[in-house]
Amino acid sequence: MTSAAAPLAAGRFSPDNQAHPTSGGTRPVLEVDHVTKVYPSQPPVTALQDVSFTVTGGELLAIVGPSGSGKSTLLHLMGTLDRPSAGHVRITGVDVASLSDRDLAALRATRIGFVFQQFFLAEHQTVVDNVADGLLYASVPLTQRRARALQALELVGLAERPWARPTQLSGGQRQRVAIARALVGQPAIVLADEPTGNLDQTTGGSILTLFDQLHHQKVTIAVITHDQTIAARMPRRIEMLDGRIVADTTDPGPGEPDGHGQPAPPGQQP
Amino acid sequence: MTAAAIPLHGRLRPSDVGRVASIGLRTRKLRAGLSALGIAIGVAAIVAVLGLSSSSSAGLLAEISRLGTNLLTVQPGTTVFGKNAELPTGAPAMIARIGPVTSIEDTGNVNVNAYRNPYIPTIQTNALSVQAASLGLLADLRTSVAQGVYLNPATAREPAAVLGPAAAQRLGIEGVYQGERIWLDKQWFYVIGILNPATLAPNIDSSILVGFPAAQHYLGFDGHPTTIYVRAQTNQVNAVHGVLAATANPENPNEVNVSQPSAALVARADAQSAFNGLFLGLGAVALLVGAVGVANIMVISVLERRSEIGLRRALGATKGHIRIQFLSEAILLALAGGTVGVTLGILSTAVYATTKHWAIVIPTIAWTGGIAAALIIGAIAGLLPALRAARMSPTEAFPV
Numbered sequence: 001m002t003s004a005a006a007p008l009a010a011g012r013f014s015p016d017n018q019a020h021p022t023s024g025g026t027r028p029v030l031e032v033d034h035v036t037k038v039y040p041s042q043p044p045v046t047a048l049q050d051v052s053f054t055v056t057g058g059e060l061l062a063i064v065g066p067s068g069s070g071k072s073t074l075l076h077l078m079g080t081l082d083r084p085s086a087g088h089v090r091i092t093g094v095d096v097a098s099l100s101d102r103d104l105a106a107l108r109a110t111r112i113g114f115v116f117q118q119f120f121l122a123e124h125q126t127v128v129d130n131v132a133d134g135l136l137y138a139s140v141p142l143t144q145r146r147a148r149a150l151q152a153l154e155l156v157g158l159a160e161r162p163w164a165r166p167t168q169l170s171g172g173q174r175q176r177v178a179i180a181r182a183l184v185g186q187p188a189i190v191l192a193d194e195p196t197g198n199l200d201q202t203t204g205g206s207i208l209t210l211f212d213q214l215h216h217q218k219v220t221i222a223v224i225t226h227d228q229t230i231a232a233r234m235p236r237r238i239e240m241l242d243g244r245i246v247a248d249t250t251d252p253g254p255g256e257p258d259g260h261g262q263p264a265p266p267g268q269q270p
Numbered sequence: 271m272t273a274a275a276i277p278l279h280g281r282l283r284p285s286d287v288g289r290v291a292s293i294g295l296r297t298r299k300l301r302a303g304l305s306a307l308g309i310a311i312g313v314a315a316i317v318a319v320l321g322l323s324s325s326s327s328a329g330l331l332a333e334i335s336r337l338g339t340n341l342l343t344v345q346p347g348t349t350v351f352g353k354n355a356e357l358p359t360g361a362p363a364m365i366a367r368i369g370p371v372t373s374i375e376d377t378g379n380v381n382v383n384a385y386r387n388p389y390i391p392t393i394q395t396n397a398l399s400v401q402a403a404s405l406g407l408l409a410d411l412r413t414s415v416a417q418g419v420y421l422n423p424a425t426a427r428e429p430a431a432v433l434g435p436a437a438a439q440r441l442g443i444e445g446v447y448q449g450e451r452i453w454l455d456k457q458w459f460y461v462i463g464i465l466n467p468a469t470l471a472p473n474i475d476s477s478i479l480v481g482f483p484a485a486q487h488y489l490g491f492d493g494h495p496t497t498i499y500v501r502a503q504t505n506q507v508n509a510v511h512g513v514l515a516a517t518a519n520p521e522n523p524n525e526v527n528v529s530q531p532s533a534a535l536v537a538r539a540d541a542q543s544a545f546n547g548l549f550l551g552l553g554a555v556a557l558l559v560g561a562v563g564v565a566n567i568m569v570i571s572v573l574e575r576r577s578e579i580g581l582r583r584a585l586g587a588t589k590g591h592i593r594i595q596f597l598s599e600a601i602l603l604a605l606a607g608g609t610v611g612v613t614l615g616i617l618s619t620a621v622y623a624t625t626k627h628w629a630i631v632i633p634t635i636a637w638t639g640g641i642a643a644a645l646i647i648g649a650i651a652g653l654l655p656a657l658r659a660a661r662m663s664p665t666e667a668f669p670v
Contacts, residue, residue, distance in 0.1 A: 079584065081664035102279055102588045109586020110277040120581045124297045136290075137280040137586035181585075 028093070029188040029220050030055040030078060035087035037073050037243075047073040049243045050087070055189060055222060060215035062223045064231035065240030072193075074240070075224050079112055079191050080104045092188045109137040113182030115192035119174045121166040127177050128153065128162040134184040145184075152180040155217075156210060172203035179210065189220045196230060208233055282591055291598035294571055295606070302603055305567040308560025309607030309647060310614065313640040315553035317615025320636035322622060323546050329628030330539040337412045337470050339532040340372075340507050344498040344518050347527045355525035356494045361518040362404075365498060368517055370506035375410040376495040377474075378402040380485045382455035384431075384478045386441050390453070396440040400454060401477045401496075402485035403432075410499045411468045418446035418463030426481020429488055431459040434475040438464045452478070457488055470531040471499070560607065561647040568600050568655035576662065583664040593660035600652020601645060608644025612637045 037048040048070045055061060065071050076082040077089050080096050089096045091111055099107065113134070121130050131149035132142070140148070153159050156176040166174055175195060182190050192211070196204030208230065211221055215235075223234060231237045239247040282290070295302040344365065346355040358364075362376045380400040383392065408420055419425075420432055431452060433443060441452060443461060450461040459480065468474040485491035498518065502510040507530070515526040572579070579592055587595075616632055623630045 076665050081584065102590070105583070105586050105588040105591075106277045106279045107586075108584060109280045112584075114581075114584040116581075118577075120577060122293070122578075124293070134585060136286060137282070137582075137588070137591060139278065139280045141283070142285065 058218035061236035062231035062234035113187040117194040117197040134181040306607030310611040312557030313611025314614035319549040321619030324631040325623040403479040565651035596656035601648035604648025
């Protein structure tokens with residue numbers, strides 16, 4: 001992944017952004033800065049209240065909390081699918097608030113990968129074309145999309161059946177296809193929403209093992225889940241309750257500095 | 271943070287637009303087929319109406335050019351007192367002296383009735399007329415003998431008769447056999463031939479033709495011609511038309527009617543397009559219904575595919591990408607229907623024109639118009655659903 005990242009990413013990003021966040025390091029790829037989200041209903045619902053944290057390149061973290069804790073709202077904001085009522089969300093240093101809808105779409109196409117509980121694969125398409133669709137909106141020609149899709153399938157251990165249909169695969173294999181689709185654009189961060197929710201325990205475990213392997217290759221992954229046992233496997237856990245962060249703990253790993261969870265001061269990025 | 275850090279906007283290639291636009295058609299074939307059917311029927315109706323009318327006009331014009339437009343007929347009109355006038359017996363000879371006249375033939379009504387045999391009640395005349403006919407009549411009318419022979423100088427003096435096709439049918443005579451005869455005014459006449467239809471002179475079809483001398487000798491014919499068929503040089507037809515009445519009856523030119531039979535055929539060719547409006551209207555209604563069908567399917571499709579829309583937005587599709595996807599899908603759907611419709615319309619025109627021995631003529635406006643109508647309908651029917659799909663906010667369409 002890391003070896004392939006530089007040449008493939010080149011040309012799609014502006015020159016001063018060449019140092020791609022996927023390739024690790026301590027650059028923040030995602031900053032959530034005093035974010036509040038209020039849904040304008042009667043009465044107004046405050047889904048997130050002054051949430052702040054930073055994700056640096058190469059991190060594997062879990063955002064965990066019971067239903068109604070604001071996980072989904074946070075996922076929408078982290079994925080730039082929605083805008084905060086107050087505060088700032090920055091993806092690789094770019095403030096979401098300053099971007100138009102088109103700019104946000106381009107940002108999602110190139111810097112954010114999504115993995116869903118329900119996989120959302122197109123059944124009429126082959127596995128490789130499903131993965132290649134991860135680059136559909138990133139101005140990459142079809143032949144190149146397929147070539148990169150094959151590489152991404154290799155990364156998730158599904159290289160041997162690229163021409164199968166999703167219907168011919170098991171649940172775990174389908175989720176691997178979905179993960180390959182999220183990885184194919186070499187995004188700065190992969191957001192996985194309950195990725196094991198539709199899988200049995202063994203298959204779910206193998207997906208988490210895949211995340212561990214990707215973590216060792218310095219891919220940044222945020223797993224959103226309600227399941228504490230899944231969260232316990234992750235090096236960093238952000239625990240949520242009633243729209244607030246109640247705990248942000250990081251296991252000290254080899255070569256990893258302590259002390260994540262403090263929001264970076266705004267205006268620090270290039 | 272800086273503007274330079276914003277990635278470039280993704281642009282869908284035309285081939286990618288085609289791929290995403292055909293998803294609905296590929297995954298829901300029956301539904302797509304049924305909703306395209308409405309468009310297909312409308313377009314087929316329009317193409318077939320235009321094709322059939324052009325083909326039949328072409329057929330009629332071919333018939334007219336075969337029959338010639340240089341035939342004029344001279345008939346007696348009425349006197350100033352409202353009585354039936356007569357043409358002078360010398361009229362054919364006088365008309366023959368007009369320079370551009372190339373040939374002249376005539377027939378005269380014989381005031382007798384024709385029967386199959388003497389036992390038929392006299393009141394059952396079958397609306398047949400007996401006419402004395404000159405010997406070159408068939409060539410002048412561009413018709414021919416179906417069975418047997420026509421009159422010749424010898425048989426014109428004898429009790430011999432040639433039947434028009436309708437006359438033969440009404441008399442129950444299917445073929446010409448030796449000794450076959452019909453009953454004309456207390457006198458047997460032998461049937462020597464049956465004619466093919468004469469398009470330029472339909473009254474010949476229900477007539478029994480006998481020679482002038484025989485009519486005068488056996489049937490008491492007075493010798494006055496009732497129809498004179500004149501062929502003139504084509505570029506002089508109007509000039510001949512102008513002088514015919516005065517030439518035929520110099521004493522009372524106002525008692526002469528002159529007409530051009532081919533004019534009626536030309537009028538018929540033009541009149542056919544009068545019905546086109548009605549059928550084109552029906553085709554347009556079918557198209558409208560088809561358009562509503564396509565719009566309906568697209569609205570349902572957008573609702574059903576909310577999660578697909580959400581996924582595409584998450585993969586980086588802009589509102590424009592979603593809009594163009596659903597708009598192209600509607601256009602593709604209508605275009606498929608239009609193509610099938612044009613094919614059906616051409617096929618049905620070809621089949622019908624072939625059975626009628628017409629040339630197959632599909633006007634360019636018919637098939638280009640059919641395809642264009644389908645395109646426009648697809649665009650209009652798909653616009654609203656496409657706008658709705660694009661307006662969905664990512665979180666609304668996004669699976670939670």
